[in-house]
Amino acid sequence: MTPSTKPVRVRFAPSPTGRLHLGGARTALYDYLLARQTGGTFILRIEDIDLKRYVPGAEEELKQGLRWLGLEWDEGPDVGGSFGPYRQSERKEIYLDYARQLIDQGKAYYCFCTPQRLASMREQQQRSKLPIKYDGTCRQLDPGKAAKRVAAGEPHVIRFKIPEEGSITIHDYLRGDIVVENRTIDDYILIRTDGFALYHLAAMVDDHLMKISHVIRGSEWLSTFPLHAHIIRAFGWEEPIWIHLSIFLKPSGKGKMSKRESAELMKDGYSIYINDLQGLGYVPEAVLNCIALMGWSYDDHTEFFTKEDLIQKFSIDRLNPAPAAINFTKFDHFNGLHIRNLSIEDLCNRVKPFFLNAGYKVDDQVLMQVTPIIQQRIATLEEAPTMAGFFFEEHVYPNPQELIGAKMTAVDSANALRAVYDLLSSLPRIDTETAEIPMRNLADQLHLKAGQLFGIIRVAVTGKTVSPPLIESMAIIGKEKVLERILNGIDMLGNMA
């Protein structure tokens, strides 16, 4: 059994400096699932302490993405909660207070080294192939004297004092114990010259104050994990359960997803950004299903999951720490599965904007009839207009060459179409019941294969060589328009002969 049958408090803590991508969404999803299945709390915290990196609109996009995926947060911006504020930019003083506590206890110290000095120090270390690390100059300073320099207004930062000797054992839920020598850990800066905290302090303080029980984050934090544990232990706080998720690799499996790689993907109609996925015709159900499976599995064969399934079946015990490459073709497949899992009405609503966007005037009555016959033929919603746009068009413009049946001449084809016209116009209406058998019989009479005959009609009526089932399509288009299009096809063939 999962150890988390008690209600958890988990947080998704993105910095609003970039867009919400699949990796972030997956972290948020796991947070959400854990919270929902234990009756716990899912918190959204905006990590925007660094105002210099503020990106307008990023927070909004982030929230939109989460909402689109259906990952509603219980505490955070817009919804409040009793552990706020939930934006780090509004918590500056809190962090300063805690940093000063560490100073008082001798667990942190003031540092007056200038950025220039640090840069040249690093350069030298790099040249001598030494580990790159603060050299500890200000660590030796007398605390009293340092305090006086601070009081006098000398620019300074606050650094955490890592013990010189020994090692620290930290525990990641997926990897077990990790032992790190203290001498390899840097005396990281906690508070900058401008008084703002850095992530390392801010996140630990917030997690503690917000009573976070499980920290789920990317494995890029693994290298500063020992520092974080040191900070928490310096305060004497209880540690959360740490779960470091693997990162997402590019589809090739070689290297992490980069900006450049994303641009390449966009050309193929794929994107790692949640807000793009919506426009590309992906349904949130499929996105959730896919990212859930990147690093988590239920058993050796079950792969289709709805959000409710996931809430019920997710378990951190079945998480996999190995990095994973995104497989977009599988993404398409899952999107198809979830599209087929939708009710007709639901699918109508989702597909409509894509028809509108493609410039079609959508008749809702027609759409209701069209949707069932395209449901199993589209992998993304975006494919709907190209597949079925002709249903909403007044006229259709076939390629004359395609009007000629397989192994037939233009004259043969025109004759066949004429016969079809006579047949169909004699019917009270055109649908599978009334037209299927007569049409097949006609093909026989003309010594044609059904496929040959149907092919010609298909091109004349839909304008395309590939379409939903012919007779069902004609039933939707209606007798009048069908006959009109067939006449037009006969004309086109006549002009060719």
Added chain:
RNA sequence: GCCCCCAUCGUCUAGCGGCCCAGGACGUGGCCCUCUCAAGGCCAAAACACGAGUUCGAACCUCGUUGGGGGCACCA
């Protein structure tokens, strides 16, 4: 360069010492169904990175090598 993490089909993964000459899924190839395209069904090719060790027995445990990844900021 230093620190840390990871390692099963092309990709996502199951496997936690004998059930595995390794199971599922996507993709690929073939067949069936079929008015085109799909969907669906069936079949096939396709992997335990390498080397030592532990053990009666290793994909599973240990060590090393190799490969991949992350980090080394007054970013998060």
